[in-house]
Amino acid sequence: MLRWLRCLHRPRLVIWRSGSSYVARMRYLVxxxxxxxxxxxxxxxxxxxxxxxxxxxxxxxxxxxxRPLDMKTTDVEALLEKLGQQxxxxxxxxxxxxxxxxxxxxxxxxxxxxKCAVERLCGGEFVDLRKAFFLxxxxxxxxxxxxxxxxxxxxxxxxxxxxGEPTVKNQAGSQRVCQGSGHTYYPQMAPVxxxxxxxxxxxxxxxxxxxxxxxxxxxxxxxxxxxxxxxxLRREVAEEVGLEVETFQFASTQHWPYPQSSFMLACHATVNxxxxxxxxxKVELEDARWFTLEEIQEALRRASAPQAPGGGPPVFWLPxxxxxAHQLVQxxxxxxxxxx
Ligand SMILES: NC(=O)C1=CN([C@@H]2O[C@H](COP(=O)(O)OP(=O)(O)OC[C@H]3O[C@@H](n4cnc5c(N)ncnc54)[C@H](OP(=O)(O)O)[C@@H]3O)[C@@H](O)[C@H]2O)C=CC1
Ligand SMILES: [Mg+2]
Numbered sequence: 451m452l453r454w455l456r457c458l459h460r461p462r463l464v465i466w467r468s469g470s471s472y473v474a475r476m477r478y479l480v481x482x483x484x485x486x487x488x489x490x491x492x493x494x495x496x497x498x499x500x501x502x503x504x505x506x507x508x509x510x511x512x513x514x515x516x517r518p519l520d521m522k523t524t525d526v527e528a529l530l531e532k533l534g535q536q537x538x539x540x541x542x543x544x545x546x547x548x549x550x551x552x553x554x555x556x557x558x559x560x561x562x563x564x565k566c567a568v569e570r571l572c573g574g575e576f577v578d579l580r581k582a583f584f585l586x587x588x589x590x591x592x593x594x595x596x597x598x599x600x601x602x603x604x605x606x607x608x609x610x611x612x613x614g615e616p617t618v619k620n621q622a623g624s625q626r627v628c629q630g631s632g633h634t635y636y637p638q639m640a641p642v643x644x645x646x647x648x649x650x651x652x653x654x655x656x657x658x659x660x661x662x663x664x665x666x667x668x669x670x671x672x673x674x675x676x677x678x679x680x681x682x683l684r685r686e687v688a689e690e691v692g693l694e695v696e697t698f699q700f701a702s703t704q705h706w707p708y709p710q711s712s713f714m715l716a717c718h719a720t721v722n723x724x725x726x727x728x729x730x731x732k733v734e735l736e737d738a739r740w741f742t743l744e745e746i747q748e749a750l751r752r753a754s755a756p757q758a759p760g761g762g763p764p765v766f767w768l769p770x771x772x773x774x775a776h777q778l779v780q781x782x783x784x785x786x787x788x789x790x
Contacts (some may be wrong), residue, residue, distance in 0.1 A: 460613060463649075471550070472740055473584075474624065474662065475486070475550075475552065478552070479484050479508075479547070479548055481544070482545055482554065482621075482622050482707065483545065483622040483624040483625075484618070486620055486621040486622075487560070488618075488651075488660055489545065489621035489622045490541070490621055492545070492554040493523055493540065493541070493543065493554070493556055493621070494504070494523055494524075495523075495553075495554065495664075496523060496553060496554035496555060496712075497520040497521065497522065497523075497553055497555055497556070498520065498522075498523055498526045498540065498543060498555075498557070498558050499519070499520050499521075499546070499555065499556070499557045499558070499594075499597055500519070500521065500526070500557075500559075500560055500568065500576075501557060501558070501559045501560070501561070501576070501577075501598065501601055502510060502559065502560055502561050502565050502568065502576040502788065503559070503561040503565075504559065504561075504579070504598050504601060504602055504605075505576040505577055505578055505579065505582075506518055506576070506577065506579060506582055506587065506594045506597065506598065507546075507568070507572060507574045507576055507672050507674055508574055508576075508577050508582060508586070509521045509573060509574040509575070509576070513742050515583040515585065515586070515587055515666055516577070516586055517586065517587070517590060518586070518590055518593065518594055519572060519573075520533055520555070520558050520575040521572065523540055523556075526540055526558065527540055529568065529571055530563075531559075532569075532571065533563050533564070533567055533568070535563065538690065539558075539619065540558060541558075542558060542559075542619075543556035543557060543558035543618075543623070543625070544556060544557050544558075544597070544600045544601060544604065544622065545621075545622040545623055546596050546597050547557075547593070547596075548596065549584050549714050554627055555593075556756075557597035557598075557600065557601055557607070559601045563691065565780060572711070579594060579595065579598050579707065582594060583764050583772070583773075584637060584770060584779050588771065588772045591772050592705065592772075595705065595706070596705065596709040597706040598707045599639075599705070599710075599711040600623060600637055602638045602707070602711070603606070603638070603710070603711065604619055606710070607626055608626075609628065610628030610631050610633055610635075611633075612628065612631040612632075612633055613628055613630040613631040613632070613663070614703040615628055615629070615759045616628075616664075617629040617633075617635060618629070623637075624637070625637075631750025634706075637711070638711065638732070639705065639712060639713040640672055640673075640710065640711065640712050640713065641672070641673040641679075641682075641712070641713050641715060642670055642671065642672050642673065642706070642712040642713065642714050642715065643671055643679060643683050643686060643715050643717065643779075644669070644670040644674060644714050644715070644716045644717070644718075644769050644774060644775060645668060645669050645670075645681040645683050645686070645687060645695075645696070645698070645716070645717045645718070645776070646668045646669075646717075646718050646778040646779060646781075646782055647668075647669065647687060647691075647720070648718065648719070648720050648721075648782060649694065649722075649723055649726040649740065651723070651742070651743070651786075652740040652741060652742055652743070653668060653741055653746060653779070653782050654669070654693075654728065654738060654739070654740055655668065655737075655738065655739070655741055655766075655779075656668075656669055656690065656691065656730070656735045656737060656738030657735065657736050657737050657738075658734070658735055658736060660737040661736075664765065664766050664767055665766070665767055665768070665769065666737075666766050666767075666768065667768070667769050667773075667775040668716075668775040668778050668779070669686060669687060669690050669691065669738070670684035670686070670714070670775075671685075671689070671690065672712075673715075678775070679700070679715050680698065680757060683698055683717055683719060687719065687721075689731055689734070690730070690731050690734050690735055690738065691728045691729065691730060691731070691735075691738050692727075692728065692729030692731075693721045693725070693726065693728065693764070694721065694722075694725065694728075695719045695720070695721060696719075696721055696722055697719065697720045698718065698719040698720075699718050700715070700716075700717050701716040701718055701772065701777075701778060701781060702716050702777065703715055703716065703718055703754075703774075704716065704774040704777075706742055706773075706774075714774050716731065716774045716775075716777070716778050718778065718785075720782070726740070728740070739744060741766075743783065743786050743787070746768075746782070746783055747783060748780060749765075749766060749767055749768050750768065750779070750783065752765070752767055
């Protein structure tokens with residue numbers, strides 16, 4: 451039976467900045483979601499982030515980093531007209547947020563335009579989001595991921611599953627409605643459990659064949675219909691590596707834009723060190739193995755994908771620092787070294 455893992459990690463205290471500005475902005479955003487006219491006015495005054503076939507438009511910033519390129523709506527309208535499109539296409543955009551200075555932010559996919567022409571006219575580059583994860587600063591990543599996820603949802607929910615008729619997006623893009631059946635569709639995320647398993651002194655990482663070469667991550671799996679988080683955790687660890695979890699503790703959550711949109715629920719778990727022989731399900735994983743604290747600490751010190759010197763054995767590496775898998779690994783190291 452699962453037991454709660456006591457004292458492994460201190461509960462996280464989150465302190466939000468106080469003040470009425472956050473509340474007012476959230477109320478403004480909810481108004482834009484429910485009021486097409488207000489949202490159209492916000493679009494005129496807002497900023498647009500362009501995507502091309504779900505690749506965000508980035509520009510080079512100082513220090514070799516990149517940043518998302520945002521544009522005035524009127525500039526995007528001029529761009530569309532210059533490339534032979536109707537400027538009304540800006541209305542295909544979706545609302546993704548609002549800055550602290552109350553500038554509404556929208557995303558628009560211009561995948562039907564010629565990519566190089568847009569890049570030339572805007573002075574940026576459309577970059578695959580997985581590559582962009584390594585180029586952007588941490589706080590820009592969730593923003594770009596959210597835009598991609600929402601645009602992808604709209605691109606794949608154009609028809610009603612009840613009537614087969616086209617669905618229509620509201621101006622904010624917070625829902626699609628089928629006039630025929632009356633169904634309203636809302637953007638969805640699939641719950642995924644991600645877990646860092648430890649035997650007390652080592653942690654278990656695995657890799658799928660589709661991962662970048664030599665990258666290892668925490669175990670993950672989609673929640674089955676009707677499962678609790680604990681049941682998914684226990685099942686996935688049993689299925690993928692043949693181990694029985696003894697204790698676990700919830701850690702945090704993260705939105706992840708793949709494969710469609712996932713709501714990642716992150717946990718730490720332990721197995722009995724006397725029963726930690728890994729048996730990998732080769733359909734799901736290419737490999738899974740135990741790593742010592744020293745190996746993990748060294749991987750955390752390596753900034754990016756390392757090259758094995760002189761053709762020696764490949765060195766493993768971890769997902770980028772903003773990912774929840776990386777955060778689980780860092781938490782585990784902190785716990786292992788606490789009081790040392
Ligand atoms: N942010 C992070 O730090 C990390 C994120 N992840 C993400 O977690 C997600 C899940 O991990 P993964 O190990 O692949 O999951 P699973 O172990 O559940 O295996 C994936 C398989 O499950 C099936 N499946 C069941 N439900 C779904 C669903 N709702 N959507 C898609 N496939 C489903 C598919 O099988 P079939 O194709 O046969 O139908 C798919 O190939 C991935 O999207 C991955 O990108 C993973 C690690 C780190
Ligand atoms: Mg998996």
